[in-house]
Structures are given as structure tokens and as C-alpha cells.
Amino acid sequence: MSSSYLEATSLREEDAGPPGDNPRRKIAQLSDKVVDSNPYSRLMALKKMGVCPKYEDIRLKTVIVVGVGGVGSVASEMLVRCGVGKLLIFDYDKVELANMNRLFYTPDQCGMTKVAAARKSLSFINPDVQIEDYNYNITTVENFEHFVSRITGGGIDGGPVDLVLSCVDNFQARIAINQACNEVGQTWFESGVSEDAVSGHIQLLKPGELACFECAPPLIVASGVDEKTLKREGVCAASLPTTMGIVAGFLVQNALKYMLDFGQVSNYLGYIALKDHFPAMTLRPNPECSSAWCRKQQAAFQAKLAATPAPTAKAVVAEPAAPLHASNEWGITLGDDDDDEPVSASAQPNTSLADGIVYAHVSSEQEKPVLKSSDMVDGGGGVDLSDLMAQLKGVQS
Amino acid sequence: MSSSYLEATSLREEDAGPPGDNPRRKIAQLSDKVVDSNPYSRLMALKKMGVCPKYEDIRLKTVIVVGVGGVGSVASEMLVRCGVGKLLIFDYDKVELANMNRLFYTPDQCGMTKVAAARKSLSFINPDVQIEDYNYNITTVENFEHFVSRITGGGIDGGPVDLVLSCVDNFQARIAINQACNEVGQTWFESGVSEDAVSGHIQLLKPGELACFECAPPLIVASGVDEKTLKREGVCAASLPTTMGIVAGFLVQNALKYMLDFGQVSNYLGYIALKDHFPAMTLRPNPECSSAWCRKQQAAFQAKLAATPAPTAKAVVAEPAAPLHASNEWGITLGDDDDDEPVSASAQPNTSLADGIVYAHVSSEQEKPVLKSSDMVDGGGGVDLSDLMAQLKGVQS
Numbered sequence: 001m002s003s004s005y006l007e008a009t010s011l012r013e014e015d016a017g018p019p020g021d022n023p024r025r026k027i028a029q030l031s032d033k034v035v036d037s038n039p040y041s042r043l044m045a046l047k048k049m050g051v052c053p054k055y056e057d058i059r060l061k062t063v064i065v066v067g068v069g070g071v072g073s074v075a076s077e078m079l080v081r082c083g084v085g086k087l088l089i090f091d092y093d094k095v096e097l098a099n100m101n102r103l104f105y106t107p108d109q110c111g112m113t114k115v116a117a118a119r120k121s122l123s124f125i126n127p128d129v130q131i132e133d134y135n136y137n138i139t140t141v142e143n144f145e146h147f148v149s150r151i152t153g154g155g156i157d158g159g160p161v162d163l164v165l166s167c168v169d170n171f172q173a174r175i176a177i178n179q180a181c182n183e184v185g186q187t188w189f190e191s192g193v194s195e196d197a198v199s200g201h202i203q204l205l206k207p208g209e210l211a212c213f214e215c216a217p218p219l220i221v222a223s224g225v226d227e228k229t230l231k232r233e234g235v236c237a238a239s240l241p242t243t244m245g246i247v248a249g250f251l252v253q254n255a256l257k258y259m260l261d262f263g264q265v266s267n268y269l270g271y272i273a274l275k276d277h278f279p280a281m282t283l284r285p286n287p288e289c290s291s292a293w294c295r296k297q298q299a300a301f302q303a304k305l306a307a308t309p310a311p312t313a314k315a316v317v318a319e320p321a322a323p324l325h326a327s328n329e330w331g332i333t334l335g336d337d338d339d340d341e342p343v344s345a346s347a348q349p350n351t352s353l354a355d356g357i358v359y360a361h362v363s364s365e366q367e368k369p370v371l372k373s374s375d376m377v378d379g380g381g382g383v384d385l386s387d388l389m390a391q392l393k394g395v396q397s
Numbered sequence: 398m399s400s401s402y403l404e405a406t407s408l409r410e411e412d413a414g415p416p417g418d419n420p421r422r423k424i425a426q427l428s429d430k431v432v433d434s435n436p437y438s439r440l441m442a443l444k445k446m447g448v449c450p451k452y453e454d455i456r457l458k459t460v461i462v463v464g465v466g467g468v469g470s471v472a473s474e475m476l477v478r479c480g481v482g483k484l485l486i487f488d489y490d491k492v493e494l495a496n497m498n499r500l501f502y503t504p505d506q507c508g509m510t511k512v513a514a515a516r517k518s519l520s521f522i523n524p525d526v527q528i529e530d531y532n533y534n535i536t537t538v539e540n541f542e543h544f545v546s547r548i549t550g551g552g553i554d555g556g557p558v559d560l561v562l563s564c565v566d567n568f569q570a571r572i573a574i575n576q577a578c579n580e581v582g583q584t585w586f587e588s589g590v591s592e593d594a595v596s597g598h599i600q601l602l603k604p605g606e607l608a609c610f611e612c613a614p615p616l617i618v619a620s621g622v623d624e625k626t627l628k629r630e631g632v633c634a635a636s637l638p639t640t641m642g643i644v645a646g647f648l649v650q651n652a653l654k655y656m657l658d659f660g661q662v663s664n665y666l667g668y669i670a671l672k673d674h675f676p677a678m679t680l681r682p683n684p685e686c687s688s689a690w691c692r693k694q695q696a697a698f699q700a701k702l703a704a705t706p707a708p709t710a711k712a713v714v715a716e717p718a719a720p721l722h723a724s725n726e727w728g729i730t731l732g733d734d735d736d737d738e739p740v741s742a743s744a745q746p747n748t749s750l751a752d753g754i755v756y757a758h759v760s761s762e763q764e765k766p767v768l769k770s771s772d773m774v775d776g777g778g779g780v781d782l783s784d785l786m787a788q789l790k791g792v793q794s
Contacts, residue, residue: 009643022504023494023504023505023507024494024497024504031403034495034631034632034633035495036494037493037495038494038495039494039495039497039498039504040498041495041633042495042498042499042634042637043498043596043631043635043636043637044636045594045632045634045635045636046594046637047631048632048635049592049593049635049670051593051595051635051716054583065711073730074500074642077638078500078638078639078642081498081499081500081638082498082637082639083498096433097421097433097434097435097436098432098434098435098436098438098439099521100435100436100478100480100522101436101437101439101440101478101479102439102448102478103471103474103475103478103500106521106522107419107420107436107521107522108418108419108420108521108635109423110420120693124502124504124505125497125503126497144782173616178455195446196443196446196448197439197442197443197448198448198675208752235431236431236438236439236442237439237442238440238442238443238445238446238448239439239440239442240439240440240443240479240650240653241475241478241587241646241649241651242475242479242480242646242649242650243646243650245471245475245642245643245645245646246642246643246646246647246650248642249638249639249640249642250643250673251648252638252639253637253639253640253643253670254673256637256639257670262671263595263670263672264671264672264673266673269673273650273654273660274654274659274660274661274663275449275660276647276651276661276663276666276675276677278673278675280673295398312679321740348415353421365425366730368538384449
């Protein structure tokens, strides 16, 4: 398994299938021509309508998707249909009938590796996308090194990729992605769906600027319990194509906003399906993060800020001096709860906040407080999200 | 085209493809056994976890999906992967390469009717689902009558279907679905995505109890302008697989909650992608609705309420006496803005509301005010959602 990545190539001839089956030929350049035969007309319309001024830049972008299960496979399909330049997919699982309750894979693919099945479907859908597939576990030492080298050199131009999307289902893999991205300063998105299938989230992680995965670790990670020991015979996590499709949609929508520079990118967006509730917040880095690379990135970010006295510098968070309360020992800062008017951080009165907690980069209605870890772990053992929200809300109002 | 529905059958032999290709055989009964070969194990886990007490009832449910384009095809796939008993799909369009920027259809299906392509893919994914496909336009007189007969007699037991999902892209079709559902008292969900691809919504319509599509018509419908005259040569609507996948996810998630009786069903849920904002509200029927069938259903609902003096009767809206303001002439009532505590409608002070506007059925944090029509019509001509929200919020706070 560990050497299979040596076989990865850019685009295989057989990917597109026999010529008679597929009318989709490679297209050299994105066109905005409105004809039924143009697969890009509806995307280039985003440019015409002023939503995304340079949509054609999508072809210059490279995205890594780690984990092509219920969320990652759909996220990959969305990126490919959007015409992303290059996609690198990582997984070491195989397709099973038990996966058929989620989108993307089909019963005839059972037994194939997920990356091989995904690569075949994705390149058939859009042969313009360069695809690299890696059938390995990124958490082993050898594979981890190779994984890092793909982050730094896997871009369509041979440089770093534009974004890493984490769509894995375990903490060990998240920690590995976090470590890799902290080391090389790579921006990435985390995603997760709860084991009861009815909540999920996405989270943006910018090394040094936003909390890393270890800054505010889920209880199970902080406590050092091996997550594998929690699995029980005859019991499996629930999953739904709806929840996973929605989380994949949030993930790729925000990836598009981030890469193509339009709209507001969410730092954290949750989805509570039973109530159609969407918590949002911003998590700042923990100065005492257990990751030395994270602390290094924080110092670099602060140094960069100090060197460039921009008008927004005033809004940047100072190192949190005191915890908000016992459940918030990681220096989480709160945004504004107003739904309509953007708030200038410097003009925002701090009277209602505890000492050491300051507003930071508050600029949209999405900044509502909530902790992140509880909707990713199993329903039983985690922090109760509603309780925490009520507490945080009490502090804010 | 109008007679093609005569060819529809329940499940064709050839749908599942040659036996060698597909390991998925028909399964007589949903099992919760945790093995890789069970396509229902992750769904039945919802039952084990207490999320959905009777998940197996999904097999008794029948859903109609009108329009299997960017939203309807994904919604259909989600329903099929969830193991719905029976699905009836309606469309009269063909697959084109220009559809490839959305999920579901593949390039080899170009030229096929959407219903034939969808039926083939869906029954390959899950041969347990009974599928009827109708390649016709429901708005012609003859087809409309047949469409109504499928609502009342298309259920898996020969009775009415459980739910109709509208996934069409024009107002004429929405009006036809509205008329059909008002006539026969069928509950349905409306859905829509804006022409600039970055917003969308779903809406629950219960004849007599909630606003129908004509109770608060979009300006273009109210003004009598033929929507076809607004199309311009060389210009097409933008679309994104992300937005459409998310709207399909919201639609089917709420359909599952409604049919299987778990969680809270949203009466209206919007999605504003650029800000990750999710407006929610409840629209009550307009006593002066232009649809006579709607007024009849309203009278029947009120009579039913009067005959059953339930504890919640106090919370039911009285007929709105005066409009909120010029933009709100349809008797829209406002919900509560609090994110955490359910509010008893009868205990809610009305001091901040204008005369004639009363709280109704307020019971969750999802009830936030917003008008519905502007994010469904083209970006230019509609009501401005932000303005209306600001106005409504002003009234409420």
C-alpha cells in the first residue's frame, strides 16, 4: 500500500472510456458561449453576472481532497464539475455496498479502491481536470512525507496546492493533515459529520491566523483515548446522503469563494439537521497550542502583522489574557450576533465581554458563537453543543 | 409527448443492467445488520441511535419529484439511496453537455430524456425502489389531469402519494403544481435556486394551513408578465453543483423529517451562499388568495381547528386585519428571533408588532422573518431580500 503512490500519473488515456460512449472531449479553454454543447456556459455566467469576476481562474487551481467517502467523493465531484485545474485524492478504503446510502459510488464499483473508482468516474465526467490518486494511509511515516511533498509540489504549476480539504472520518488522519499544514503553512478546510448523521460542520484553518486542529482539540484527542477502542462490534455510524451532500456543498462553496475571491468565506459553519440551525463562529489560535509548528506560525503571523501597520491591524486579536470560562480555555473570541449590519471591530463596544476577550475581524452576520468539537465526535461522549452555545450566548448578550 | 406516460411501468427488467455488472440484488426487507454487503446498515443505524424511531417505514413512502434537473435529479438520488418505497419523476427536457456543471447526469447520457437517464441510473443504484417516469410537461390540460391522478393514486398502496417535491425552474410549472395540490389537499415542498446561482430556498406548503404559492406570488407572477419574454439571446442562468446540491439536501432532509416524523420540519429555509446566511420563516395563507381552491382549503382547515379545541388552538393566527407595510400585503406573520428558547405563542408579548400582526405557531429558533419571492426570481427584477429583512427585523426588535 505504501508504494502505490508511485503509480499515480497525471491523466490516464483509458480514463475517458471508449470514444463512442462519451461525447465529452477535452476543451482547451473555458468559453462563455451559450450553447447546449458547452459544459462551462453556466459557470462562466457567474462572471457575466458579476458574482465571480474571474471564474476562468478555476483552471489554475489545485485542490487536495483527503478521504473520498461520503463527503469527499461528493466534494471531488463538485470540484470536477466546476472545472478545477487539478485534483489530488487520497484514501485507502474500498467501495462496499454499505456505502450505497451516500451519493457518488455505484454498486458495480464494489471491491474497487475508492480512489480508483473516483478517478474513473471523475475523469469521465470532466476529462479536462488533471487527477492524481493515492491509495494509501497518510498517517504512516513514509506516506506522510510523500503527502507533505504533494502539498508543497502538487500544484498545477509545480508549486504548492491552493487548498487541502479534509474529508476524513477519524481524528488520527485529521491530526496528520493538521501537522502537515502547520509545517508548510498550508491553508485547509476541515469537515465532519456526526455519528448520528444529523449534524456536520466545515472549518477554515489558516496556520498562525486561525485556530489549528490542536488549538481546541476534541475531548477525545485531548484525553489521549485511542478512538479505535470506542468502536463496538455490530454497531456502525449512521449516515445520510442529505447531510453529507450538504456538508460537501458547504465545503466546496467556501473553497470556491476562497480560491476565486468572491463573497465571504466562513471560518466555521455548522449544520444541525433536526432544527435546520447553522452555527457560525471564528476560532483564534491558542497561544499554548500543543503543536510547536502552530506556535511558530502564530509568531510569524504576528510578526507579519506588526511589520505591516494596515488599517485593520487594530481589529486583530491580542493574545487572550484570561479564559472566558472553564469550557473555553483556548482563547476563543466572539463575533457579532447582528444579522444585517457589518460591524467595525474598532467601533464595537467591548462592555459586554469578559476581560481578555475582544472582538476580532468582525465583519459579517455569520459570526455567532459556538464550540466546534462536539458535533464531530460521537453523540454520547462529547461536549453538549447546546449547553455551550447557551453559555456563550449568555456572555455575549 | 403527451401520451408517453402510457408507457410508464413500475420497474423494468433491463433497469438493473446485466447481472455480472451489478452486485446489488433486490432486498426484500430492510435489515440493520452491520456487514459491508448491507446497503441499509447506515440508515437503520438512525433507528438504533434513536434519531428516527421507525426508519424502516421509508419503504412505505411514495414521493413525486417534478423536474429532474440540477436540484430534482440530486433529490431523487438521495431519496433512492435512502430507500424510499416509490418515486415518480416528471420532466420533458433532455440531457445536454451544458448540464454537466451540476451533479448526477453524465456525458454519455446526452440526448436522452432526463427521466429515462434518471430512471436508468436510479434503478441501477437501488433496484428496490419502484420508479415511474413521465416525459411530459405537466402544464398542458391533458397532462395536468394525469399528473393530478398520479398524486391521488400513485402511492405505493394505490392511494395518494406522501409528498410532492417541486424542483422546476419556471413559474408556470410551480403554478400548475400549486393548483393540483390545492385541489386535492396534497402537502408539497417548493424549491428554487436564483439565476445567479448563489442563493436558493425550500418551502413547505400545506393547503389551508400554510401559504400556497399564489398567496404571496413573486412579483413576476402577480404582474402577469410572461416569464419567457424575459429570456435574452446568448444569456443563460448561472448554476453551481454546490448550491443545487445543498438545496436538494435541504429538500430531502426535510422530506425525511416530514415523512418519518422526527426533528423539526422547516416551513421555509433559505440559503444565501455569499454570506452563508440561512433565513427561515413561516408564511400563513392569504385570506384573499387568488386561488379559490386555496381559500376553500383555508376554510376547511379553520373549520377543522374549530372542531378540535386543542391546547395549541390559541396560537393559531387570526385573519390578519391590516398589512405590515406595502411590501407585505399577504398577511405574513413573524416568528421569533431567539436562538435558544422555544417561545410559547400565547405567552409572547405582542407589544412590538404592528396591529393585525400576531405570532403564530412559534416554537423554534428557525422562525426568522424574511420574504420568499426575491431569491427565486432573476437577480434584477425582484424584491430586495436584504431590504425587506431589515424592515421586518425593525418591526420585530
